[in-house]
Each structure stands twice: as structure tokens, then as C-alpha cells.
Amino acid sequence: MYKILEKKILNKDVTKMIIDAPLVAKRCEAGQFIILRAKDDSERIPLTINDYDRKKGTISIVFQVVGEATIELNKLCEGDEIETFVGPLGKKTDLDGLKKAIVIGGGLGSAIAYPLAKAMKEKGIDVTSICGFRNKDLIILEDEFKKVSNKLIITTDDGSNGIKGFVTDRLEELLKVGSDYDAVYVIGPLIMMKFVSLLTLKYNLKTIVSMNPLMVDGTGMCGGCRLTYDGKIKFACVDGPDFDGHKVDFDEAIYRNNIYKDFERKRKEDCNLLK
Amino acid sequence: MNSEKKVEMRVLDPEYRRHSIDEVSLGYSKDEALIEASRCLNCKNKPCVQGCPVNIDIPAFIKKIKEEKFDEALTIIEKESSLSRICGRVCPQESQCEKYCVRGIKGESLAIGRLERFVSDNVIKNNNNIDIVKNGKKVAIIGSGPSGLSCSYDLIKLGYDVTIYEALHLNGGVLIYGIPEFRLPKKIVSDEIDKLKNLGVKFINNCVIGKTLLLSDLINDYDAIFIGSGAGLPRFMNIPGENLNGVLSANEFLTRFNLMKAYLENAKTPIFKAKKYAVVGGGNVAMDAARCALRLGASEVHIIYRRSMNEIPARLEEVIHAKEEGIIFDTLVLPVEIIGDENHYVSKINCVRMELGEHDESGRRSPVEIPDSLFSIDCDAVIMAIGTSPNPLLKETSEGLITNKRGCLVVNEDTLETSIENVYAGGDAVTGAATVILACGSGKKAAEHINEKLSKRG
Numbered sequence A: 001m002y003k004i005l006e007k008k009i010l011n012k013d014v015t016k017m018i019i020d021a022p023l024v025a026k027r028c029e030a031g032q033f034i035i036l037r038a039k040d041d042s043e044r045i046p047l048t049i050n051d052y053d054r055k056k057g058t059i060s061i062v063f064q065v066v067g068e069a070t071i072e073l074n075k076l077c078e079g080d081e082i083e084t085f086v087g088p089l090g091k092k093t094d095l096d097g098l099k100k101a102i103v104i105g106g107g108l109g110s111a112i113a114y115p116l117a118k119a120m121k122e123k124g125i126d127v128t129s130i131c132g133f134r135n136k137d138l139i140i141l142e143d144e145f146k147k148v149s150n151k152l153i154i155t156t157d158d159g160s161n162g163i164k165g166f167v168t169d170r171l172e173e174l175l176k177v178g179s180d181y182d183a184v185y186v187i188g189p190l191i192m193m194k195f196v197s198l199l200t201l202k203y204n205l206k207t208i209v210s211m212n213p214l215m216v217d218g219t220g221m222c223g224g225c226r227l228t229y230d231g232k233i234k235f236a237c238v239d240g241p242d243f244d245g246h247k248v249d250f251d252e253a254i255y256r257n258n259i260y261k262d263f264e265r266k267r268k269e270d271c272n273l274l275k
Numbered sequence B: 001m002n003s004e005k006k007v008e009m010r011v012l013d014p015e016y017r018r019h020s021i022d023e024v025s026l027g028y029s030k031d032e033a034l035i036e037a038s039r040c041l042n043c044k045n046k047p048c049v050q051g052c053p054v055n056i057d058i059p060a061f062i063k064k065i066k067e068e069k070f071d072e073a074l075t076i077i078e079k080e081s082s083l084s085r086i087c088g089r090v091c092p093q094e095s096q097c098e099k100y101c102v103r104g105i106k107g108e109s110l111a112i113g114r115l116e117r118f119v120s121d122n123v124i125k126n127n128n129n130i131d132i133v134k135n136g137k138k139v140a141i142i143g144s145g146p147s148g149l150s151c152s153y154d155l156i157k158l159g160y161d162v163t164i165y166e167a168l169h170l171n172g173g174v175l176i177y178g179i180p181e182f183r184l185p186k187k188i189v190s191d192e193i194d195k196l197k198n199l200g201v202k203f204i205n206n207c208v209i210g211k212t213l214l215l216s217d218l219i220n221d222y223d224a225i226f227i228g229s230g231a232g233l234p235r236f237m238n239i240p241g242e243n244l245n246g247v248l249s250a251n252e253f254l255t256r257f258n259l260m261k262a263y264l265e266n267a268k269t270p271i272f273k274a275k276k277y278a279v280v281g282g283g284n285v286a287m288d289a290a291r292c293a294l295r296l297g298a299s300e301v302h303i304i305y306r307r308s309m310n311e312i313p314a315r316l317e318e319v320i321h322a323k324e325e326g327i328i329f330d331t332l333v334l335p336v337e338i339i340g341d342e343n344h345y346v347s348k349i350n351c352v353r354m355e356l357g358e359h360d361e362s363g364r365r366s367p368v369e370i371p372d373s374l375f376s377i378d379c380d381a382v383i384m385a386i387g388t389s390p391n392p393l394l395k396e397t398s399e400g401l402i403t404n405k406r407g408c409l410v411v412n413e414d415t416l417e418t419s420i421e422n423v424y425a426g427g428d429a430v431t432g433a434a435t436v437i438l439a440c441g442s443g444k445k446a447a448e449h450i451n452e453k454l455s456k457r458g
Helices: A022-027 A068-075 A109-122 A142-148 A167-177 A190-202 A250-256 A261-270 B030-037 B058-066 B070-080 B084-090 B112-122 B146-157 B186-199 B215-221 B250-259 B284-295 B316-324 B393-397 B436-457
Strands: A002-011 A014-020 A033-037 A045-053 A058-064 A084-089 A100-106 A126-133 A151-156 A183-187 A207-210 A226-229 A232-235 A242-244 B138-142 B161-165 B202-204 B224-227 B247-249 B276-280 B300-305 B328-331 B333-340 B346-359 B365-369 B375-378 B381-384 B423-425
Touching: A014 A068, A022 A045, A022 A058, A022 A084, A033 A058, A045 A084, A045 A109, A058 A068, A100 A109, A100 A167, A100 A190, A109 A126, A109 A142, A109 A183, A126 A142, A126 A167, A142 A151, A151 A167, A167 A190, A183 A190, A190 A207, A190 A250, A226 A242, A226 A250, B030 B058, B030 B112, B058 B070, B058 B112, B070 B084, B070 B112, B084 B112, B084 B186, B084 B436, B138 B146, B138 B215, B146 B161, B146 B186, B146 B224, B146 B436, B186 B202, B215 B224, B224 B436, B247 B250, B250 B284, B250 B381, B276 B284, B284 B300, B284 B316, B284 B381, B300 B333, B346 B381, B423 B436
Parallel strands: A100 A126, A100 A183, A126 A151, A183 A207, B138 B161, B138 B224, B161 B202, B224 B423, B247 B381, B276 B300, B276 B381, B300 B328
Antiparallel strands: A002 A014, A014 A058, A033 A045, A033 A084, A045 A058, A207 A242, A226 A232, B333 B346, B346 B365, B346 B375
16 A cells, blocks of 8 residues: 555645655656556556656655546645555656757646656756746646756647747747757647648758557556557557657557547446435 | 257357346356266266366366265365356367267266355355465566466465556456456456455555566565566457457457446446447457447447357356347458448448468467458447557566567476576467466466475475
């Protein structure tokens, strides 16, 4: 069992938890994920690691309360225990040879982009962060990003805070100026990662996306997380989660992500917890 | 009574079991077991034993059944096998012990597997009276599947401190995530695990060796290590349409069904439910997947296999049960493409017909495509059950650990020691996907060699 040491509501849909998991904290790196089950009969869900403290042996996770599994998780309080918490899974983000980079986080993706920006900062890499949210009420981790970014741009779709528009608009502005970026790292909804990748392809700029498909075990056993990469089947859990965004078949990833939407709809109808 | 035939084992009615996860085979009663045991000719040269991967003294335990000394029969079995309740159910006896039974020459061979199951189901044994003298040495086992469990059983009895590391939240490996409840009730698996826990075996779940901890961490902390991490990486056919919604590996489908109990009415883990399933492959995993699909309410389930019924590798009893339940066997058929609808969900699978040609290296006649034989089978889900390979996680993170080109760990065949000293391996991680009993046998053999080496060290 894995104790919840701290729980913080970041906005109405997003919660942060700090979990006591010394074995996971011992070796985890930015870009890796964990799989958890809140309770004994809960579904296994993957969540990317938001932060870690090796000395304290803790892992921080940030999750959006969207489906049954995250609702169950969000019902747990400080002092409660999580049934299953396994990791670190997947490969760490490769930052070798990087001098200047752009980190893009979309919505909840910002929670995962944050440890990446932090890792870059620690390595002395010049970091420009672009964080996009639907509106001002959904902005998370702004202070944290400020600390680790040489430049931080916040955008909102409706202009209620920061600059109005999508992250791609701000990215294009940066790229038009033609600064010497080595790479773009983008974490967020599939559709956002797709359009960022399409844009950077025009500028021939290396782009790393973090895929977060459905999976069961997270160790290469189920193959549910497979995606087409450069024409070949890859498993996001063991080959990723980071991939070159220019080689990922996003349209396929988008429809594969919806495979259980009927099940989820039916659970919502049947289950009082979800009403 | 016709002594040329086995005593039939009672099974649930096929119509009932299509909708139930209850165990299909009901086992022998005492009277049935006694009649069947009386068919044993007690041959002096014991041909059946050579067919048993763990060399159980079969005529000896059957003699004890005849004498109604069932607990003594179990003692004989347990000298060689710690998982007899499981192996009595899942061993392919027809190609092992029963294949060599002299009774089989003129009629049906003795039902050795059913008798093994009868004994282990009906003797309640208390392991607490086993005297264990601790020797102060520590062994780590990677994976809680059949090979790891059997290795742990022998080592704990020899006095070792044994810890099993398991990636999943439940113990048992393929016995839990792969083999379905209706073939191997999970209560039996958890009972066997509890027996080991009572003997002192420690289990650490949610720990992926190669990620959470590295093999080198274990090497620092233990005197020896046994790798029984299985063959869990699913293969796909690499045909067009394989990433459509509704195409699943058998591993994913079975893990959702068995480990996550997605068949339950109120399950929180989703599973892909379809009206018509096509399951590709002819092994036990294919049979399991097909029969699970039926139990999810499918109206039609096809097994698509590229060779003929004669070559089908699944256990005979599973093929018979699958047929009784109404699974359709499309043999000598090879899928070439999966077709999807406008929403990217599977709508049919295109196949070609095959005929058997020359014998290949496996000794079987290899299937050859019949020209212009393209046809399609309507279905809304496709399950790929065409085999698995060992997971590369451990190899990728363990310097000096050598695998062959199929990804299987290379071991010294006599001792099962890998390329790293004091690190042993067995089961599917070494052989590629094989049987529970072979894995048990290798776990046992590794335990013997670990003990031999560590005892010498003093």
C-alpha cells in the first residue's frame, strides 16, 4: 500500500497528490510514468510523474478528474492508501546535447511538462515554456514554471488570462523570429501534439511528444498502447512514452484512444458515483 | 465396464457454460478415481514417467490411489511437483505422460492427469508440519509464475530465505492473468500461493525488475537469483489493419478478463465486447481467448488457424470443450488483412486458404497458400493469439545478461545458470512460450543447482 502524504486541489478538475513510494522515487526520471489502482477493484491507469523527491522517497502525481478511476482516486484523502502504485515505467526523456529548448504543456499536460522543464533547467539548458489552458480558472503550476523557465508564455483559448489563442500560435511566433532552438518538447492532448508536430515539421525542428495511450500493465505485456511510428508498431509503455512527433500516426492514436468510449458512457449511466 | 476407455470426467453442460465462468471440468469422484486407477497396469519400466517433465513416479502414486491411501499418493506427487492441483488441470497430458501409456496402444491411455487432479483436490495437506532449518542464505526470484513458484517451494524447504518480486498486483503470473477461471479457478492459485507464504516465502508486488529495481540491485542483496519472468510480449502478424479498434492481443484480452475480472457485471475495467470475434492462432491461449469471448456474450466466435486440426497445438481437452461450446474452427486459413468501418472499428478479416506442403523444421507439414482463395469472415473484433516472446526489459537494463536472437535468456543447460554468475533462469523466459509443467520443472532444477552451488560455498 502507498500512503497519500499530501493532497492539493489545483483547480476544479485537477488534483495533485504526493505519494509515499520510495522504490519508485529511487530511480525515476523526467518523462517516466507510474500505473496505479486507487482501490482493490479499480482499473489500472497510467499517470506521468509530476515530481519526485529521492530523499523523502516521494512521488507527486497530478491528475484530471475525468473518469471513474480518477474520481475514485480523488475521493481518497491525506493519510489514505493507494492499492497499487508501480513504476517508474517507460523511458526517461532524452536531453543529451540540448542547449536551448521549448517546452509546451497543454492543459493537464503542463503538469507533466513541468518536471521536464525543471530537469532541463538543472542541466543548464535554456528553457522557453509555453503553457496553454482553456481559460484562466484552469491555469496550474504557473509559479513552478516561472522558477524553471528562462521565458514563460501562458495562453488561454478565450483570452481570460495571458495571451489569447492556442500554443501553436505562440510557437509559430517564436519560430518565425528564428531563434536557434534545438528541439521542442510537447505534452498535452493528442490533437495539440499533432498540430505542434505539423508546424515544427515546416521548420524542420526536432519535436518530441509524450504519448499517453490506454494500457493495462505498462510493461509491454498487453500491447494495448501500441501506435504506428515510422510505419512500424511500437508500444508506448516500453518504447516510449516519448516519440519523435514527426513520425507518429496521430490520427490513428486519436481513434484508438476512443476504443472504450461506449463502455465509459454506459458506466456513467449506471454508476451513481459518476453522476 | 469397458477397460479400454477412460472413465469420463463429468463436465458442465455446454449450453450452461457458454454463459458461465464456473470451472468446466468437475473432476473425479472417489469411485470414479478408483475405477480409473484400477486400469493402471503398473508397468515395471514405467514408460509414463519418461513423458513427465518433472518425473513424477506415476505408477507409484496410482498404486496408492488403488489402496485408497490418497495422502500418500499426494506425497509421492509432491516430491516432484508443488503445483499438482494446477498441473492436473492444465498439463497437456496427451502429449506427455499419457502419450507413453501402454493402455494407449489398444485403447485409451490411463487418465493420469485426472487422477493427479483427484488426489491433489481431495487431500487437504497441512504444510505447517514441514521442518525447515534456516541456512541464512538469501535468494531472490523474479516473477511469481509457475517457474518462480516451484523454485521458491524447493528453496524454502531447503532453508533459504526466499523473496519473489512480481510486477503485477496479484501473484501467479500466467496462472492469474492468462488461464481463465473456467479452466483454472483462481481460488486454487491463491491457495497454492498462501501455502508458500505460510512456509515463509515473501512476495513483493508492484515491483518491475529492470525498472523499479535493477538486476544489479538484487545481485548486491542476494546470494543467488532466479529469473522466471516468462514470455509476456505479444506478437502481432504485421498485416494491414492490425491497429484498428477491436484488434487486441490475446494478452490484453485475457488480462482484462482474468486479472481485472472485466467479465463481472460491474467491472470497472473495460473489455472489448463484440458480437462476432475472430481469434487467430491454434494454441491454448487461442482456445482460452475464444471461450472467454463466448462468455462475454458473443454470438459467434471463430478460431482461425493456418494448419489443419491435426497440427493444432492446444491441449486436446480444450479443443473438445471449445467445439462443444460452439466455437467455429476455420483451419487451413491465414489472415491477410483486417478491414475497418468508417469509424476505424473492425468489420471483417480477409483470409486466404492454405494446404499442407512439405515438412518444415518443426516436423509438421508447412501450410502453403492456395492461389485465388481470398475470402472474408465478418467480425467486429480480432484477437491475435499467435505467440509471445520474453519481455526485453530485463535484458535491456542488465549488463552482461545474454539472450539469443529470439530474445530468450541463454543458460547453461545443465545448471540453468545465465551468463551472469549466480543468476539462474527458467520457464518461458528461457524456452519462449511453453507449458506450465515445463516451467515448474525448470524452477525445480534451478533450485537444485542453486542449492548445490551455495552449499559448496558454505
